Amino acid sequence: MHEVGIMQNTLSMALKQAQASGATQVHELRMRIGAMSGVVPDALTFAFEVLRKDTLAAEAKLEIETVPASCWCARCQTEFPVPDLIYECPQCHEPSVELRRGLELELVSIEVS
Numbered sequence: 001m002h003e004v005g006i007m008q009n010t011l012s013m014a015l016k017q018a019q020a021s022g023a024t025q026v027h028e029l030r031m032r033i034g035a036m037s038g039v040v041p042d043a044l045t046f047a048f049e050v051l052r053k054d055t056l057a058a059e060a061k062l063e064i065e066t067v068p069a070s071c072w073c074a075r076c077q078t079e080f081p082v083p084d085l086i087y088e089c090p091q092c093h094e095p096s097v098e099l100r101r102g103l104e105l106e107l108v109s110i111e112v113s
């Protein structure tokens, strides 16, 4: 389950930020997860609940924002959504090779006190 590794990195990043700002408690972590990142949000939440024990984030909430996948069509110069792994422009039916969104895997912000 690679969600554990991802959560470990994210949490340690958040804790470092919290410590650097002199916080004594982390209330919330916000993450952005792309639909194509291969990460299961539930697995991430589960990993978080295990890993947060005995840290500044022991009482923290994890908010996950999922980003739908979208591709770029070079011919039409538009971005289009990719609902079912069909990388084809709905206007010109050109297959796209450029995934613009959906691979996000990042810590957006933390709330501390």
Ligand SMILES: [Zn+2]
Binding pocket: 073, 074, 075, 076, 077, 089, 090, 091, 092, 093, 094
């Ligand atoms: Zn197109």
